[in-house]
Amino acid sequence: SRSYNSIEDHSIRIFGIASYAIPVFFLGMVFQLIFGIWLHLFPTGGRISPGMEPSGLTAGDFHLSTGLYTIDSLLEGNPSEFVEALRYLFLPSLTLGIVLSGVFVRLTRSNMIETLRLDFVTAARARGLTERAVLYGYALRNAFLPILTMMGLQFAALLAGAILTETTFSWPGLGRYLVDRIAFRDYTAIQGAIVFFGLLVALVSLVVDILYAYLDPRIRL
Numbered sequence: 001s002r003s004y005n006s007i008e009d010h011s012i013r014i015f016g017i018a019s020y021a022i023p024v025f026f027l028g029m030v031f032q033l034i035f036g037i038w039l040h041l042f043p044t045g046g047r048i049s050p051g052m053e054p055s056g057l058t059a060g061d062f063h064l065s066t067g068l069y070t071i072d073s074l075l076e077g078n079p080s081e082f083v084e085a086l087r088y089l090f091l092p093s094l095t096l097g098i099v100l101s102g103v104f105v106r107l108t109r110s111n112m113i114e115t116l117r118l119d120f121v122t123a124a125r126a127r128g129l130t131e132r133a134v135l136y137g138y139a140l141r142n143a144f145l146p147i148l149t150m151m152g153l154q155f156a157a158l159l160a161g162a163i164l165t166e167t168t169f170s171w172p173g174l175g176r177y178l179v180d181r182i183a184f185r186d187y188t189a190i191q192g193a194i195v196f197f198g199l200l201v202a203l204v205s206l207v208v209d210i211l212y213a214y215l216d217p218r219i220r221l
Helices: 007-021 024-038 069-076 079-115 119-126 131-168 174-183 187-215
Strands: 057-059 062-064
Touching (some): 007 079, 024 131, 057 069, 069 079, 079 131, 131 174, 131 187, 174 187
Antiparallel strands (some): 057 062
């Protein structure tokens, strides 16, 4: 493509390499320093401000609470608690997202370069299709298949990185819970947490296989 080896292309390559190489806890502390201490835009730790814990949906004797503050605040109908929960969620999510995005950026770039050299892309351009239609309607759809497989594999890395992220941001999540249970030799809780993680990975793998069959008609034959 015309953007190969351009300034944008080199910038994407540098971002992919740097984001994949930066330790997740180090990036988290950098974000805490910049956005929390210097700019005062987001909190540096915890899940929500004291006294703002949403209770969920209550209707008479019926009570529904998920333990997820964003969902419980919506069930409670309290937009201020929802916004506050998002503020506490922003930095941990940004940290994990940037670290894991490096491998997808590099894989997407390499797959797109190989796909754009194939005959069906040349044929699509010869038919007079716009470059946007060729890139997104033909090349990206075919180049996305290996990326989709990598997404399923990287979900386990997401869970592993969440442990360091939760520790950095003092987030009481499943990763820290598992580490604490290991320290206390609570074998029953450890087994339950590992089984839950395994079910999540299996569910994500199932979703990836279904999407793979949807994007690639050859799988359905």
